[in-house]
Amino acid sequence: MSGRLPVLVPGHGLLVFLATLSGLCGIAYEVLLGRVLHNVLGDHFTVSSAVLLAFMAGLGVGALVARRWWRHLWLIELAIGGYALLFPGISSLVGGLLRSGGEGALWPLLLGAMVVFPPAFLIGCGIPLFAGYLARLSPRWAFQRVYGFYNLGAAVTVLVVEFWLIRRLGLTASLWAMASVNFVTAWILRRRFAEVAALPLPAPAATGGWRLEERVSLIVASFASAIFQSLALKLSDFLLGPFREGFALVLAVVLGGLGAGSFLAARYRLAFGHFLLLAVVGLLWLFAAYQPVVQLHAALYPLAEAYPPLGHVALKLATLVALTGVPAVAFGGLVPALISSREEVVGESGELLFLSSLANAVGFLAMVGYLHLHFDYGAILLGVGQLVLLAWLLALGLTVGRVLLAGALGGLLWFHLGHDWQEKRLYFGHTVHRSLETLDQATKRFVRYLPFKGRRDVVAITTSEGRGSRFFFNGYESIPLSDTTEVMVGVLSAMLTPPGEDRALVLGLGTGKTASGVNLLLGETDVVEINPVIIGMQPYLAGYNLDLLGQKGVRLHDADATVFVRQCRRPYPLIVNTVTTPLYFSAAKLYTRDFLEDVRSCLTRDGVYMTWMDYRVGEVGAAIMLKTLGEVFPHAWLAAMNGEYFLLFASATPLALHRPGLVAASPPLMDYFMRRDGVLPEWIPYALIHPDPVGYVRDREVVVNTLDRPVLEFALAEGEGGKGFLRFVRWLATTGARGEMARILGSATAWDPGVRHHFLEGQLGDDADLVVADRAALEKEGVDWRRVKGEIALAAEREMAERLRDAFGWRRWGKRMVAMNQCGEALPELERVLAAHPGDKALLHQAGICRARLGDLDGGVGYLRRALLKSP
Template sequence: MALLLMAASGFAGLGYQIVWTQQFGLALGHETAAVLAVVAAFFGGLSLGALALGRRIEASGRPLAWYAGCEAVIGLWGGVLMLSLPAASQAVLALIGPEASPAWHWTVAFGASLLLLLPATAAMGATLPAMARLSTAGLSPLYAANTAGAVAGVLVTALLLVPAWGLSRSTALCVGLNLLCALGAPALLAARPADTAATPSSGRPLVLLAVTGLLGIAYEVLCVRVLSQVLEDTVYTFALLLAVYLAGTAAGAAAHARSPRLHQTPALLQALATSVLLGMGVLWGADLLKHSLQPLLPATLGGALALESLLALAVFGLPTALMGALFCQLSAEAQAARQPFSRALGVNTLGAMAAAPLFGVALAASLGPKGALLMVAAGYLLLQPCWRDWRWRLPTVATLAIAAWAPPMAFVEVPDGGRLLSYRDGAMAAVSVVQDADGVARLRINNRQQEGSSATQHVDGRQALLPLMLHGEPRRALFLGVGAGITSGVAARWPGVQADAVELLPEVIEATALFRPALGAGPGPHVINADARRFVRTAPTRYDVIVADNFHPARSGSAALYTVEHFRAVRQRLNPQGVFCQWLPLHQLDLDTLRGITASFLAAYPDGVAILASHSLDTPTLGLVGRTGPTQFAMPPRSALGARFGLGEPMAVLGSLVGDNTSLRRFAAATAPNTDDRPWVAYRAPRITYVPNTSPRDRLMALLGQLNLDDGHWLAPAHAADAALVSRVQAYARARQHYLDLGRRTVPSADPAVMLARVGPGLLAVLQQSPDFEPAAEPLRRLAQALAPVDPAAAEQLRAELATVRPPKDAR
């Protein structure tokens, strides 16, 4: 019964950690920040509970009441947080402020997390000492059962409960488990005799426990950081890495109870140092190992998650098993030295608490993952130096060799003929800029997300100009997310507009300097280093236009920018008749996820419409647009800046509309919105990342087939009665549909005559539908120009046909 209760308590404890990490991510702006803050808060509370309460429990004649009381406190405080954490998160946002320095941001992150979680985590820290008084099973089995329950809690909560139930109901289950543990405690055997006070004979085991707690969690934090550059870096990734880490620890604790060979501290420390070095070797080869294992597993979500689990096992398996055995051995040595178990547990978790800020924030950024991991290996070696033992000298030499000659632990895919322009390890991510053989530079975060490139300037510029021109008279614009800086940079050049841009990662802000020359001389945006959600909720400024970057919703923390609550907060930051545009990367979204995001957007902007940024088939970008007033648009002005991006004519701007409100609502019907409490997009979006099932062009055509512009409410009242204008916009939309379908079916050729035969009739037919549709006219002009030297007659005939279907502007 004791082992079952410990497993249930462990399940609830790590279930809370998964939920609280996601909830704190909403306030702290990034899942990495939330992970580090919650990990530190957990271990800090565990330490305080073990040190402050543990000795009293061990000396008490009523350990059963203590255990039941601690489980009840955990459950009750879990229930309090379930109800109050949204409001508390808002207070944390206000305390951090819109433009906090990194030092203040991290101080509030760690401090607020510790205080908010302290009642529950302190009670958690006292449960194991209490159970040690109530069970004859022994420390190692109790620790193993508690950790095994924690593994189940991570997996079940992250993979099943939160996606199906949401955060509050998942928390409620954990609350119920704690209360059941409290009620079930009387069924345990009677307590063992209380410990008699004795004078400790040595404090060395406590020192070792504190330092090994620090080093063990440091290894976890650093490996997760490195693996995020190799794995897909989704909510599933973090859950699997944590589960494998805990499973290895549980296995080591269980093995310690059965194997006397694991009762030698010097040997365990030497083995741990060696295993850390071996783990680093696996990390260096993780990308190669991933591609080697991938063909052996099924191309399904389960196969993809199994692959991530295997890589996690390769990195964590041996070190964590040794960590579990070492904790049990050092705890036994502490008891032999008359040190109470509560003190041993307390100092171990105190060291673990320091790992997140020290290694996860400070050393990972200053030394890089390689240097910080070498410090972990060296730490284990220096705890028990045995100069005459080859098992100590061998890992020492290996550590020094790796420090001197091994490359940095950075994963950057550089194409053939390309080069690395910039690489920065930050506290939350690694940011790189890579240039290919054609001179195209690309910005990446953790080697996974392409945040912009010098080759996408045309589309990036349109993502700025379309919302500005649909507004008509913008004076101040806000951009959530900087990427390569092209979008906000183009907006800053719009006459009379003051552009602000918010970016969480300072390394991204620095990297934009490499892309700035592509825009030429001109004013730039005011860039603010802050989290988008926090800035929107706390900044006092209001804006005429707010544009949200096309964040990949599967990546760490990005799905929180697609919730109903965030969209409503953006609405509060707009001036009257202000425009909000949320760009969506359709090439990274399946249609079911898009429906959920659309439903969330419509909950905040009930009469919203959809636009298309460009006519790209392979990287289509959809925009959801809403206003604080009626979502209606007047004829935009002609613009020289807009002409540089294919938006010089008003019809090109209105022609970007692809879906009216009626069709958009029909598309999102019967789909649950994505909310802070039910963040299902974070769990649905990774599926297409792991296992792509359709091509972007197929998804685009399927989407456009479900959207239309029939209701006519998207025009301002002054134009709504203009039947000819409505007809022109609708014809433009039909022409776009045929143009994209033609592009999807056409096989490119370098021979202009062949291409003319393949696309000429189709493009002319598109222009017959809508003479305004410039994207169909431009390739015909280029073909005529290419044909002129080799077949002048064909070129002249093409020009004549083009003039027939598309007369000069003043004739239209």
């Protein structure tokens, strides 16, 4: 047999099409299997890394041994589809094994690796075998054509899967849809290409033929490529936001680069060395063009916002292509450039793909194991360039001219790092890139950042003029560190905890302030945090979180919250969810019915679950969250922390304010609220404003959020975040909940409508809809709310001054008294306090003003002179 079938040449187009379908399915499974598996095993870094490495290893080993399966390409496609069809059941089995295995990281690592390796192995066999089949039909650039269409199809598919397929069908149905494509592909391969499969392969020795230097060069370049891909994902987080869709966008650019590079290798016959030089040029471009591209993105964002969601997706993708497209194409052309145009490409392509996959895996390990921990991103990018230049010299050999050229290009990389790259711009927060104005303001006001880098994540304390210090996490800038709201969240949650066991579970550590508020009142708190970097930086936040680590009864767990709750061994009377907004990362999983059912199983019979939402979820997001919560918990209350931030308390039994006076037993918390926020702790229950928030959606058709159909995540990703939330707030203000809350709170503590109004106005703002509605209710009751407000504020300042027992409280009281021109009543108290604090400048100033206003000019001047002498 000659090894050629000229009569089958017309079938080569169909074979390329089938290879494209196979690539389409392969990348779809990488996304879909990963999502399903992470729903079961969690998103902890170690688990995610094990799954990714197992997938890389499977692809590489599959490519290496593909020639052994020459006659069975159709069977491989059939097996891939069959595995996808069974995977929902396999994942359920994995979930059961995970629960039986107890806590610890090793068991989920092994489970994840074992489950993902088989399909990755089968997928890895595909490209060499398709290329080998095509070489028998049309040998010219067979591998390049298969590799190109395979990866371009994959690039398009990853976008279709992320932005359309899952959102329409859900995870399980999407897997089955892809499986059907594999089955059709297998059937056509079996029927149309059986004669090709029957042809013999040459002996292994007949393949290959590269110099050792070329192999080493490919390994070095692939190592650098993996580091670059990790950097591209981080740039996406910092610039575009740490959204889950960011991975799909970066993956699409990388796959598109593989396809484009393959076609460039075939069309223009670019050599291996050409692609390496192109990679260096691309890195130089990234250094030089980062700021202009970011500014262009900011300028175009308002236009993209007018056409959601396609406008957002198109702008993000275009931005990533502009920054990383050239290096992606260059790295993508390396393997195709080394493949010859011979007919027998199965063995040689398999070997090269194996080496490349292996180097990719090692590069990923180097990035997460060392580089990301110890180097700035600009320095890592520089290192990638140096590695590529090293690979170029290894591939072509050392000559004076090449060494000089490599030195010149390396020098240019150093120059652009020092001249164009500004690391601090990565820490502005992704939201500032939404207009040129906000970007310019952020550039001017940014002062400094203190980074804490882990193997994958970066957390920082950022400081800007006029905005103070804030908590920054992977491109997401959170609330000011000085804000007291998060402590209040923990305190209010503890007040609703049923009597009995004084213990709680807090999901999400963050700044540690919510956990601190809970633990200071209950005394025993388990805190679950998925990110070890956040755990490690807590000593730096002690001044903000009442020294959480120094408190007794606090236990920190480095784990995924969803897995921790699913493996719950002992029920809690209180579970508090402070994980970040469902807009980011994988946080939307904590708002699924699946997770809420696990939470209910982890609560005591009358236990309370607290979760939250803010205006960023929009009206659609709020409706989904409330509908899903109501599916699991029959009782729910809502509290307002400010005009944009709301808490949801839920339970299987009727809720009650069990412990309204709990804060009185904690002097640190009493002092914290009075000194930092000017709030009497007994006012905090007035944040509870609605006894039935689920009523907003009870009679509406709203899709429930589940792991299989994460509609909340997709609604927010499609631009619904922030839209229409005011409709929900106005519903809260107009549904007559005030009277019911008066009855509920009045049965547990003193109900004072004037105090409630004063507290809500301070928390929400005087023009908030809820405050305006409450004001109208007071007026209807004949209450002069302006007079009452002033009296309450003054009485509260005096009460806080007497409780604090130092000059600080009396300063605030004195300032208010002077502003109200009540010096006759204020002066005796000010002078009494000055006897104990004779050097307090503010008190001296206030006493001087009052003396002067009461006619004692000499006495007033004396106090003011003493105050001036205290000036620096």
